[in-house]
Each structure stands twice: as C-alpha cells, then as structure tokens.
Amino acid sequence: MKILVCISNVPDTTSKINFTENDTKFDTNGVQFVINPYDEFCLTRAMWFKEKQGASVTVVNVGTAATEPTLRKALAIGADDAIRVNMESVDGLSVAKQLAEVVKNGGYDLVLAGRESIDYNGGMVPGMLASLLDFNFVNGCVGMEVDGTAVSLTREIDGGNESLTASLPMVVAGQKGIVEEKDLRIPNMRGIMMARKKPLKVLEPVAGENATSIASFEKPAPKGAVKLVAADNIDELINLLHNEAKVI
Amino acid sequence: MSVLVFANSTDGKFKKNAFEVVSYGKKVAEQLGSTVVVVTINANNTETLYTYGADKVFSVTNDALSTFNAKAYASVIQQVADAQNSSVVILDSSIDTLHVAPILAVALDAGYVSNVVALPSSTSPFTVKRKAFSNKAFSNTVIAADTKVIGVAQNSYGVFENPVTGTTESFDATIADSGVKSEKVERVTGQVTIADADVVVSAGRGLKGPENWGMIEELAGVLGAATACSKPVSDLGWRPHGEHVGQTGKPVATNLYIAIGISGAIQHLAGINASKVKVVINTDPEAPFFKAADYGIVGDAFEVVPKLIEKLKAFKQA
Ligand SMILES: Cc1cc2nc3c(=O)[nH]c(=O)nc-3n(C[C@H](O)[C@H](O)[C@H](O)COP(=O)(O)OP(=O)(O)OC[C@H]3O[C@@H](n4cnc5c(N)ncnc54)[C@H](O)[C@@H]3O)c2cc1C
Numbered sequence: 001m002k003i004l005v006c007i008s009n010v011p012d013t014t015s016k017i018n019f020t021e022n023d024t025k026f027d028t029n030g031v032q033f034v035i036n037p038y039d040e041f042c043l044t045r046a047m048w049f050k051e052k053q054g055a056s057v058t059v060v061n062v063g064t065a066a067t068e069p070t071l072r073k074a075l076a077i078g079a080d081d082a083i084r085v086n087m088e089s090v091d092g093l094s095v096a097k098q099l100a101e102v103v104k105n106g107g108y109d110l111v112l113a114g115r116e117s118i119d120y121n122g123g124m125v126p127g128m129l130a131s132l133l134d135f136n137f138v139n140g141c142v143g144m145e146v147d148g149t150a151v152s153l154t155r156e157i158d159g160g161n162e163s164l165t166a167s168l169p170m171v172v173a174g175q176k177g178i179v180e181e182k183d184l185r186i187p188n189m190r191g192i193m194m195a196r197k198k199p200l201k202v203l204e205p206v207a208g209e210n211a212t213s214i215a216s217f218e219k220p221a222p223k224g225a226v227k228l229v230a231a232d233n234i235d236e237l238i239n240l241l242h243n244e245a246k247v248i
Numbered sequence: 249m250s251v252l253v254f255a256n257s258t259d260g261k262f263k264k265n266a267f268e269v270v271s272y273g274k275k276v277a278e279q280l281g282s283t284v285v286v287v288t289i290n291a292n293n294t295e296t297l298y299t300y301g302a303d304k305v306f307s308v309t310n311d312a313l314s315t316f317n318a319k320a321y322a323s324v325i326q327q328v329a330d331a332q333n334s335s336v337v338i339l340d341s342s343i344d345t346l347h348v349a350p351i352l353a354v355a356l357d358a359g360y361v362s363n364v365v366a367l368p369s370s371t372s373p374f375t376v377k378r379k380a381f382s383n384k385a386f387s388n389t390v391i392a393a394d395t396k397v398i399g400v401a402q403n404s405y406g407v408f409e410n411p412v413t414g415t416t417e418s419f420d421a422t423i424a425d426s427g428v429k430s431e432k433v434e435r436v437t438g439q440v441t442i443a444d445a446d447v448v449v450s451a452g453r454g455l456k457g458p459e460n461w462g463m464i465e466e467l468a469g470v471l472g473a474a475t476a477c478s479k480p481v482s483d484l485g486w487r488p489h490g491e492h493v494g495q496t497g498k499p500v501a502t503n504l505y506i507a508i509g510i511s512g513a514i515q516h517l518a519g520i521n522a523s524k525v526k527v528v529i530n531t532d533p534e535a536p537f538f539k540a541a542d543y544g545i546v547g548d549a550f551e552v553v554p555k556l557i558e559k560l561k562a563f564k565q566a
Contacts, residue, residue: 013495013515017384037496092360093353118382118495118518123362127318127350136427137318139347142489152431156490157316158258158343159441163431170427176496181483211359211393215375218386220521226528226538231547234559237527240543242563245525247447247504248471 001055001146001168003046004103006113006125007074008036009067013118019217026119026217035070038114042174044184045144046112047078053146056080058106062089062098068200075195076187082200091210092120096128101206103133109149109169112178115140126173136170142177251277251284252334253302254325256345257291263444264407265340267300271408272367272400273338274301279371280336287328287419289313289321298414300407306332306419313423315430316344322351323424329356331419334395341399342443349399359393365404365522382495382518402443403501404522442493445474447504448523450493452478452516454509454530454549458486463553464508470560476500478510494519509549512537529553 011017011031018027035043049055059074061067062085071082083106085098103111111130116123123139130137136151142161143154149168154161156175172178187195229237241248253273255266270286277284286302288294290313294305306328313320325348329337337352339345341363353360363379365386373390379401380387442448449468455461461475468475475491482492493500495515501522508529510516517540520526528541529552538544545552 011381013382013518017381019385092350096350096354120380120387121363121382122360123346124350124353124360127347128354128360131351131354137347137351138428139318140343156343157433157435158443159439159490160433160435161490162316162433164428165431166428176492177489209392211353212361212389212391215373215388215390217380218377218388219384220386223540224542226541226544228538228544228546231545231552234545234552234555237543237545237556238559238563241504241525241527245504245542247525248560248563 001049001110002106002108003049003055003057003110003112004106004108005039005043005046005057005059005074005079006099006111007039007043007059007061007071008114008117008119009033009061009063009070010036010117010119013037017219023216023218024214033067033070035073036114036117038116038175040184041176041178042112042114043074043077043079044179045174047185048179049146050078058083058108060085060099060102062087062095064088071200072195073187075198075200076191077185078191081198084200084202085205086202087205090214091212092122092124093128093211094208096125096132097208098205099125099129100132102203103129110146111135111171113171113173115173115175126171130171133169133171136166138164138166138170139173141172141174144172144174144178249282250332250334251280251282251336251338252325252329252332253284253286254337254339254345255286255288255291255297256340256342257288260290260292262291262293262296265342265402266297267407268403268405269338269340269400270297270300270302271410272405274410275367276336276338279368285332285334287325289324294416295414299409299411301410301412302414303412305414305416307416308419308421310421310423315433317426317428317430318347319351319426319428320424321348322355324421325352326355327421328419336396336398338398338400341401345399349397353397356395356397357393358395358397359391360397360399361389361391362399363401364398365401367405379522383499383521384518401501401522440468440472440474442474442476442491442498442500445502447471447473447506448476448500448502449473449506449508450476450478450510451481451508451549452510453480461487463557467506467553467557467560470557470564478516507537507541508553510537511535512540
C-alpha cells in the first residue's frame with residue numbers, strides 16, 4: 001500500500017492570532033508552526049499501517065519553503081519521504097488540485113488527511129481531492145482498517161457513529177479516534193537524525209486559479225467583563241440568565 | 249439564475265439548521281434579485297419550509313438515499329442546481345453537510361466557503377465572512393468562481409420567518425453509485441446532541457471523576473441541554489469522545505454554554521467562542537475562563553451545581 005499523508009503547517013494551538021498589512025495577512029511573528037493536529041492523527045495511523053501490514057508513507061504539503069521544518073518533523077516521526085509543492089496555499093480547491101497531481105503521478109492508493117486545518121478551518125481539501133481523483137471518500141473518520149483493497153471505517157455523525165465499507169483507492173479525512181491521543185508519536189533523537197537524510201522533493205505547482213481569496217481578517221469584538229455572582233446567590237444567576245441574557 | 253438551498257433532514261424531519269439555511273437563502277436571493285429554490289432528500293412536510301421563504305421545493309424521494317451518502321447526496325444536489333441554473337448553493341455546516349459540500353463544489357466547479365457566519369457583505373465581488381483560526385478570528389473571503397457554494401455555520405445567522413406561498417414538486421434524480429456503503433448507524437437516542445442543542449452543559453477535569461457526572465446530566469436534563477466535556481475528560485475515558493469540545497473536538501455555537509470545572513485553556517475556548525452566553529463555575533478565581541465568560545460563579549461545583557439544579561427546577565415550575 002502506498003500511503004500519502006497530507007500535512008498542513010499551522011500555528012501552534014496556543015498561538016495568539018494577529019494580523020498585519022491592514023488586516024490582510026496573518027502575523028507569523030513569534031508564532032510556532034506545527035503539524036496540524038488532525039493530520040498528526042492521520043500520520044500516526046499511516047505509521048501503524050506501515051509497521052503492522054507493510055506500506056510506504058509519503059508526506060506532502062502545499063506551501064512555501066517556510067513549511068519544511070514541519071515536513072521534517074513528519075519525517076522524524078517516521079514517514080519515508082516528503083514532497084512539498086512550492087506554492088502559497090490560499091484556497092482549498094487550488095490546494096486540492098495540486099495534491100491531485102501528486103497522487104496521480106505517485107500512484108498512491110490511500111490518501112490520509114486531517115478533517116480540517118486549525119488555521120483556515122475549511123474542511124474542504126480532502127473531499128475536493130477525492131472528487132478530483134474520483135476516489136472514494138470518508139470524512140471525520142474515527143476508526144479504520146484495511147484488508148487488501150477492502151477498507152472498513154467508522155465515521156463520527158451527530159450523536160453517534162456510522163460504520164462503512166469501501167475499497168481502495170480512497171481518501172480518508174481523519175480526526176482523534178483514527179488513533180488515540182496516547183498513541184501519537186513524538187520524534188526521538190534517532191528519528192530527527194534520520195529525517196535529515198530522508199528525501200524532501202520540491203515540485204513546482206501546476207497552473208491553476210484560485211476559486212476564493214481572503215480580502216481581510218477580523219478579530220471578534222472585545223468582550224465585556226464577566227459578571228460575577230456569589231456562590232450562595234444562585235437566584236441572581238437565574239435572574240440574569242432569564243431577564244438580562246434571555247437564554248432560559 | 250436562482251439561489252438553491254439544501255435543507256437537510258434526518259429520518260424525514262427537518263432540524264433548526266434547515267430553517268436557518270432557508271432563512272439565509274431567502275435573504276441572499278433578495279440581495280441578488282432572484283428566487284430561492286430548495287432541495288430536500290427523503291424529507292416529510294416540505295411545506296414547513298415556505299414559512300422561511302422557500303418559493304419552490306424540489307423534493308427528492310428515493311429508497312437508495314435512505315441512509316446518508318455523501319457522494320450520492322452531492323450528485324442529487326448538483327442535478328437540481330444544474331436544472332435550476334443556480335449560481336449560489338447554500339448548505340449548513342453540520343457533519344454530514346461538511347462531507348457533501350466539497351464533493352458538490354468540485355462537481356459544480358464552484359468556489360466553496362464553509363462556516364460562514366453572516367450574509368454576503370457584497371455580491372460583487374461576492375464576499376462572505378467566515379470563521380477562521382478556530383474561532384479566534386474571521387476572514388472576509390471573496391468567491392471568484394461563477395458558482396458559489398456557501399456553508400452556513402450553525403446558529404450563526406438565525407431562523408427568520410418570511411412566509412411565502414410555496415410549492416413542492418418531486419424531482420427525479422439519478423442516483424450515483426457511490427462506492428462507500430453504510431453498514432450500521434449507531435446514534436444515542438433520547439438525548440439532545442451537541443449539534444442540535446440550544447444549551448450545552450459542559451464539565452472538565454474539575455469534576456474529579458466520571459462518577460460525578462450524574463449532576464451534570466441532571467442539570468442538562470433540567471435545561472433540555474446537551475452534555476459536553478473538555479479534552480482531558482474524554483482522553484481519560486470519563487466521557488465519550490463525541491462530547492469533547494474545543495479546537496480539536498466539536499465546535500459549539502449555542503445560546504448558552506455552561507462550563508463547570510473547566511479551566512478555559514485557549515484550545516477549549518476556540519471551540520466555544522461562538523456561543524452567545526457563557527457561564528463559568530470554577531473554584532479558581534484566576535481560571536482563564538472567567539475572562540471569556542459573561543457570567544461566573546467562583547465556587548465549588550459540588551456545592552453550586554446541586555443548588556443550581558434545585559433552583560432551576562423551581563424556576564421551570566413557576
Ligand atoms: C494540540 C492541543 C489541542 C487541544 N485541544 C483541546 C480541545 O479541543 N478541547 C479542550 O478542552 N482542550 C484541548 N486541549 C487541552 C487544553 O490545553 C487543556 O489541557 C484542557 O482544556 C484542560 O481541561 P480542563 O479545564 O477540564 O482541566 P484542567 O486544566 O485540569 O482544569 C480543571 C479546572 O477545574 C477547576 N476545578 C477543580 N476543582 C473544581 C471544583 N470542585 N469545582 C469547580 N471547579 C473546579 C480548576 O480550578 C481548573 O480550572 C488541547 C491541547 C493541545 C496541546
């Protein structure tokens with residue numbers, strides 16, 4: 001099985017979000033970038049397939065050279081090789097189109113990607129990629145097994161789970177559950193040393209246009225101070241929720 | 249040209265989401281000077297959509313669609329969009345619809361924007377405001393493509409009545425062979441789910457152990473609320489994963505979010521920022537959650553929550 005794991009390079013979850021250039025650009029100043037947490041679950045699942053039933057694992061990112069440390073981290077976790085498509089990613093569809101090229105040229109039969117990235121939260125690249133390739137697609141995957149080309153999956157639905165079957169080739173968008181949090185891997189020294197020697201191929205993007213673009217960013221309006229109610233004055237809380245906030 | 253809305257249903261029934269997207273679609277149609285048509289799949293009582301402004305409903309009924317299937321649903325919506333020459337397609341941003349929309353966008357060669365929180369601020373260029381950075385910001389996104397697919401974030405626009413004399417017509421769609429087969433659906437029944445709830449009662453590690461969730465469930469019961477939890481609580485297996493809210497869990501956009509024994513870490517707040525009113529109960533007056541909350545009680549959950557349940561019961565009976 002040839003697995004491709006899509007890696008999005010995102011601000012660490014603790015990052016303060018600010019913008020520059022008249023609120024048109026994300027301010028990367030002082031921001032740590034990491035593997036998108038959902039992608040990390042997928043990468044770990046891919047490693048599991050590699051170790052337990054034999055597979056090659058390639059990681060891919062559509063981004064500028066600034067994303068390479070994140071790809072190296074994925075290599076340190078155990079991916080065999082990495083691909084970077086040299087393009088600033090601004091739009092889900094154009095990223096999906098670049099990824100589709102990579103999948104076609106590389107002959108991957110399983111593509112794993114996080115269900116969304118925690119920066120732009122589009123949640124669209126995996127589904128678009130599957131459509132462009134005409135591969136089967138399952139979103140929000142919380143469990144997955146592969147036997148030959150038969151795939152059984154569990155996806156999260158509102159208030160429960162759904163079990164599904166499909167066959168390779170396919171695209172699966174994963175989240176916590178595809179592996180457990182405790183099974184996530186932290187790169188060790190040996191992994192980091194080996195990652196330096198692993199191939200990281202840079203590809204130039206294929207031509208294409210963006211379907212969407214970001215005109216500007218905004219931050220939520222600042223919030224008023226909390227109204228504190230004494231612990232022995234629950235009546236006051238109920239009064240506020242009923243008469244002021246009008247939510248009960 | 250028309251605005252097409254997909255009104256999703258479960259077991260034939262519409263939820264609030266469906267009315268929200270039709271309300272939203274009606275306004276977009278007004279902005280564009282066009283009509284709003286709605287597509288439904290195996291839904292009953294399509295006439296309820298007229299209340300929210302649906303001029304025309306295309307009802308697709310087919311046993312092959314009795315269980316949700318992303319590719320098949322996308323293909324049905326695409327067929328209606330093509331037949332109606334729809335330049336804008338509006339859907340909700342529920343789990344199922346987030347599965348369908350990207351497939352649909354590719355099929356329509358459209359620009360797709362998910363988690364949209366407001367009406368288009370301009371229709372030329374077509375600009376919508378959406379959530380970004382896990383609710384820590386918004387982006388004003390321009391859709392350049394001729395066809396636009398908009399996923400409206402839950403509870404972000406609201407449900408507005410706008411009654412019209414609508415009509416329903418059945419639509420004969422070809423059902424695509426989807427390649428993905430549903431084997432079993434397991435849903436917790438009889439409980440309010442986070443996606444449907446107007447009120448969510450959520451608790452964190454401050455509750456000390458799963459055995460203490462009885463009072464959280466009781467409080468949720470009194471309020472008709474869904475229960476939720478912080479990430480460590482689901483990691484520890486105290487509560488099911490589906491209840492974990494936050495940046496890496498479920499987003500919550502309810503009218504009222506009550507957080508009990510939750511510190512208010514940035515990753516947790518990211519998932520609940522979009523809720524309208526936040527109430528925090530925490531022993532630690534320095535807990536970061538107090539900065540994000542509207543109302544707070546500095547106090548011990550084990551003392552405050554039982555009292556709150558008792559008082560709320562009395563309030564509800566009054
Ligand atoms: C990559 C990443 C992603 C993450 N994603 C998420 C996410 O999606 N969602 C999420 O929730 N977290 C997430 N986290 C974890 C987050 O950083 C916090 O660790 C977590 O939210 C803390 O949960 P908690 O508040 O329940 O527990 P704690 O931090 O242990 O806080 C418990 C709180 O309970 C209070 N307390 C104790 N006893 C009582 C009592 N008797 N009565 C009232 N209050 C009491 C304490 O004062 C404290 O404030 C993520 C972390 C990382 C690194």
